[in-house]
Amino acid sequence: MSFASIPPMVRRSRSVGAEVAAHLERLITSGELRAGDRLPAERDLAASLNVSRASLREAMFELESKKLIERHQGRGSVVAEQPEGVSQLYEGLSELDVEIANATELRDLVEPRIAQLAAVRAADSNLLSLEEVLARSHEELSPEESLALDVEFHTLLAHAAQNPLLVTLCTMTTDWTRRTRELSHRTLEGRRISVSGHRAIFDAVVARRAVPAGAAMERHLREIREVSSRA
Amino acid sequence: MSFASIPPMVRRSRSVGAEVAAHLERLITSGELRAGDRLPAERDLAASLNVSRASLREAMFELESKKLIERHQGRGSVVAEQPEGVSQLYEGLSELDVEIANATELRDLVEPRIAQLAAVRAADSNLLSLEEVLARSHEELSPEESLALDVEFHTLLAHAAQNPLLVTLCTMTTDWTRRTRELSHRTLEGRRISVSGHRAIFDAVVARRAVPAGAAMERHLREIREVSSRA
DNA sequence: TCGGCCCGGTGGTCTGACCAATGAGTACCA
DNA sequence: TGGTACTCATTGGTCAGACCACCGGGCCGA
Numbered sequence: 001m002s003f004a005s006i007p008p009m010v011r012r013s014r015s016v017g018a019e020v021a022a023h024l025e026r027l028i029t030s031g032e033l034r035a036g037d038r039l040p041a042e043r044d045l046a047a048s049l050n051v052s053r054a055s056l057r058e059a060m061f062e063l064e065s066k067k068l069i070e071r072h073q074g075r076g077s078v079v080a081e082q083p084e085g086v087s088q089l090y091e092g093l094s095e096l097d098v099e100i101a102n103a104t105e106l107r108d109l110v111e112p113r114i115a116q117l118a119a120v121r122a123a124d125s126n127l128l129s130l131e132e133v134l135a136r137s138h139e140e141l142s143p144e145e146s147l148a149l150d151v152e153f154h155t156l157l158a159h160a161a162q163n164p165l166l167v168t169l170c171t172m173t174t175d176w177t178r179r180t181r182e183l184s185h186r187t188l189e190g191r192r193i194s195v196s197g198h199r200a201i202f203d204a205v206v207a208r209r210a211v212p213a214g215a216a217m218e219r220h221l222r223e224i225r226e227v228s229s230r231a
Numbered sequence: 232m233s234f235a236s237i238p239p240m241v242r243r244s245r246s247v248g249a250e251v252a253a254h255l256e257r258l259i260t261s262g263e264l265r266a267g268d269r270l271p272a273e274r275d276l277a278a279s280l281n282v283s284r285a286s287l288r289e290a291m292f293e294l295e296s297k298k299l300i301e302r303h304q305g306r307g308s309v310v311a312e313q314p315e316g317v318s319q320l321y322e323g324l325s326e327l328d329v330e331i332a333n334a335t336e337l338r339d340l341v342e343p344r345i346a347q348l349a350a351v352r353a354a355d356s357n358l359l360s361l362e363e364v365l366a367r368s369h370e371e372l373s374p375e376e377s378l379a380l381d382v383e384f385h386t387l388l389a390h391a392a393q394n395p396l397l398v399t400l401c402t403m404t405t406d407w408t409r410r411t412r413e414l415s416h417r418t419l420e421g422r423r424i425s426v427s428g429h430r431a432i433f434d435a436v437v438a439r440r441a442v443p444a445g446a447a448m449e450r451h452l453r454e455i456r457e458v459s460s461r462a
Numbered sequence: 463t464c465g466g467c468c469c470g471g472t473g474g475t476c477t478g479a480c481c482a483a484t485g486a487g488t489a490c491c492a
Numbered sequence: 493t494g495g496t497a498c499t500c501a502t503t504g505g506t507c508a509g510a511c512c513a514c515c516g517g518g519c520c521g522a
Contacts, residue, residue, distance in 0.1 A: 016506070041472055052507040054285065057473090061292050073473045074515035102394045105348075113340050163333045168323055169400075247475070272503055283476045288504090304504045305484035 016051050017058030023049070024059060028068055028079055039069065039077040103176035108221055110169050111154070115201055115217035117161035119210040126160035130202055137198065139191040146194065147185045153198050160205070184228035193223045234258075234271065234279045245359055247282050248289030253360060254280070255290060257386060259299050259310055260395045261402040262321035270300065270308040317395045324403050334407035339452055341400050342385070346432055346448035348392035350441040357391035361433055368429065370422040377416045377425065384429050391436070415459035424454045 014022070027033045039045060046056035060077065063069045071077040118126070133156060137149045151174055158170035174181075184190040197220030204213035245253075258264045270276060277287040291308065294300045302308040349357070364387060368380045382405055389401035405412075415421035428451030435444035 043472085054508090055506065057289075058292060058505095060473095061289060062296065065293065065296050071473070072515085073513070074471080076472060102396050105394055106396050106400070109340065109344050117336075163336055164327060165324070165329065165333050165337045168327060169337075172320055172323055274503085285477090286475065289475095291504095302504070303484080304482070305502075307484095307503060 015058070016055040017062070020049055020051055020056060020059035021062040024063060025066075025068060028063075033079050035079050035081045037079045039079070041076060100177065100180065103173055104180070104225075106169070107173035107177055108218075110166060110173060111221060112214040112217040114154075114158050114161045114166050114170060115205065115213040116210040117163065117166070118157050119205045119208055119213040121162045122160035122205055123162075126156065127206060129156050130160065130205070134195075134198060134202055137195045139188055139195055141191065143182070143185045143191070146191045147181060150181065150185065150194055150198075157201070157205070180225065180228045184224045187227065190224070190227040193227055194220075197223060234276060245356065246289070247286040248293070249356065250290075251280055251282055251287055252290035252293040253356070253390075255294060256297070256299060257390065259294075259313075260317060260390070260398045261386065262317070262399055264310050265321075266310050266313045268310045270310065272307060313395075317399050320396060320399050321403070324400075329407050331408060331411065334404050335411070335456075337400070338404035338408055339449070341397065341404060342452060343445040343448040345385075345389050345392045345397050345401060346436065346444040347441040348394065348397070349388050350436045350439055350444040352393045353391035353436055354393075357387065358437060360387045361391065361436070365426075365429060365433055368426045370419055370426055372422065374413070374416045374422070377422045378412060381412060381416065381425055381429075388432070388436070411459050412455070415455045418458065421455070421458040424458055425451075428454060 024033075033039075040048070042053055042056055042060070046053040049056065060069065060071060064071055067080055069077050070080045122130075130153065133149055133153050137146070137153075139146075141149070154170055154174055155167070158167040161167075185194065197216070200216040201213060201220060204216050255264075264270075271279065273284055273287055273291070277284045280287065291300065291302060295302055298311055300308050301311050353361075361384065364380055364384050368377070368384070370377075372380070385401055385405055386398070389398040392398075416425065428447070431447040432444060432451060435447050
């Protein structure tokens with residue numbers, strides 16, 4: 001097996017540990033090391049690579065975090081089973097998407113509750129403001145106008161829930177998911193769904209029916225998401 | 232800043248490095264350490280955490296691979312720019328003058344969902360941390376210790392839900408409702424209820440049963456509130 | 463045969479030393 | 493005066509060696 005020492009020359013761009021990790025990763029992905037193969041003991045491997053055990057361990061940490069190897073105290077380390085292209089999969093999944101997903105998750109949690117509370121607590125003045133926004137909403141508006149009214153509706157609803165924390169959360173999640181919402185307001189269908197969804201929520205709130213209000217909000221969010229995912 | 236040493240007692244489930252990494256990650260995602268903050272030098276940090284520099288460096292590798300920190304030879308390490316929102320959420324909510332009732336309302340909303348998501352998403356390491364906290368929890372503890380473990384349990388659970396926004400939210404609501412919680416931990420009954428509630432939540436999470444986990448959390452919050460209202 | 467003990471191998475952790483990059487303060491010269 | 497080059501403390505990077513904790517297998521006695 002070729003655990004040959006790494007050429008000492010050209011090793012100055014990356015750290016020793018990273019260099020070793022890359023070396024071992026190449027051995028694995030190229031097939032020289034197969035799943036289930038036992039790696040030499042850390043002390044031996046470090047010696048054959050002419051690096052300290054500390055650096056070797058740094059490399060091992062990296063490989064382990066990439067699930068390329070498994071380590072077991074007292075037993076040694078083995079090359080892990082490779083669930084088909086793990087390495088690439090690991091790189092993938094844009095962090096941006098993850099963040100949006102997190103924000104969306106929070107929004108899905110908060111908004112229905114806002115609708116419920118608004119149904120219970122909304123003052124007349126809240127209802128008037130909401131009604132006014134709805135009166136200004138129709139599907140012929142430009143995407144920008146439609147989006148602005150959308151934001152306004154949700155913000156006013158949050159105010160109607162009479163909890164400043166929910167207003168803040170609503171504002172922030174609305175902001176973070178802006179891109180998704182922009183997409184959905186681009187199409188006529190998206191604008192139509194937005195308006196009708198708001199209408200349904202408002203009707204439930206006015207009727208002081210908390211549970212239906214929450215349900216209407218859930219449906220609204222789901223529909224909007226479907227539209228924007230098609231766009 | 233609370234780089235307080237990690238409780239040395241029951242630390243045998245995970246490696247020292249992993250433990251330190253989890254500790255620091257909690258400080259970061261919960262907002263105690265903010266983006267741009269400089270970390271103490273490795274030697275100093277290792278000393279304040281009562282671990283060797285080697286173990287600390289293992290933790291640093293892990294945090295770096297998660298892009299939570301950046302390290303620069305000769306300059307030190309800093310907390311990396313946070314994934315969209317977390318710091319924003321933290322700042323936005325910090326500025327508010329929060330009424331306890333509002334915070335409680337938000338907590339009742341967020342925590343059950345956290346429990347549900349944790350049941351679905353918790354990694355083995357999350358479960359280990361939670362189990363360890365439970366192992367350290369019993370009703371004979373002092374009110375302060377009991378409260379600290381309570382906070383830790385909920386924070387770890389939020390981490391298990393794998394959404395940094397929820398971690399931040401959990402941290403903040405926990406902080407706001409601190410006085411209520413202090414009351415409930417003063418009595419033996421309160422501590423007993425706390426522990427048994429956590430146990431029930433944990434069991435549901437381990438069993439990967441989302442809905443029961445959420446229900447257990449709701450019950451837990453309700454019981455705690457009843458105890459503290461009687462106090 | 464079976465159970466417990468011991469022991470070698472392996473990863474886990476710690477210590478302390480030295481190397482190398484960085485940047486700020488300082489002395490020097492044009 | 494201004495800029496340049498140097499010095500040096502600080503900090504991460506690497507190394508060597510020691511000891512601990514865990515695992516598994518072999519040995520030995522019941």
